[in-house]
Amino acid sequence: MTNMYDVIIPAAGMGKRMQANKNKVLLELSGKTILEHTLQAFQDDNNCRAIHLAAQSEELEMFRTFALQYHKLDVITEGGSERQYSIYNVLKAIKPCEYVFVHDAARPFVTRETLQKLYAAVQLRKSAIAAVKVKDTIKRVHGTEVKGTLNRDELWQIQTPQAFEYHTLLAAYEKAERDQFLGTDDASLVERIEKVSIVESDYDNIKLTTPEDMYFAEAILKKRGII
């Protein structure tokens, strides 16, 4: 079947803001690492054909052992100094396919519903990214002075997964390399060459970034009856 997607999961970060003295994706939540929770979400999604990982060089071997449990795990490539470089390394290492999702290893709570909505949207609209409405009022501030209040109706918090046609994502990464453009997500590279659309996701799809996020993670696991 050709019309399935491959997913690239960047897991080569340091997790500095988590202050755990190790790569945060190897921290455990109910007996499994954060990375394994994330791998499981894609292993369980019938539309996902293969999972590709970016890993730190010292963790490449350990990550390869996960392939015993997760049979979709395919390419595992060394990451770079920035998230964008890690993803580009994987993108260059995989075989061309129709659709590619990119998803942070550090977002273990992505649901089947969001994956299905993204897969439907990318087939229709070529690029689709997960997002939730902003709940707070957002202001522009210089120093301590408020310069303005943004129109909240137009503001969305962007998450991963982000889904693209393979050739579009590769072209966007190649252009970013030529232009030395560094973005904080994949869509910001694709937006420079093509329209990107959002798919409404949910507020549980958090990125585990700072220590207090681990409390939210436990609450989500409780809500789901996992602990």
Ligand SMILES: Nc1ccn([C@@H]2O[C@H](COP(=O)(O)OP(=O)(O)OP(=O)(O)O)[C@@H](O)[C@H]2O)c(=O)n1
């Ligand atoms: N050079 C990098 C940096 C980040 N990531 C991955 O990108 C995802 C999102 O990044 P972030 O939450 O910023 O993770 P870290 O970079 O690990 O965190 P920090 O910035 O606090 O060090 C994570 O799954 C992380 O492992 C990566 O593969 N390669």
Ligand SMILES: O=P(O)(O)OC[C@@H](O)[C@@H](O)[C@@H](O)CO
């Ligand atoms: O800026 P950070 O390093 O926290 O995160 C980078 C990305 O992981 C992040 O932009 C996507 O998850 C979309 O929100």
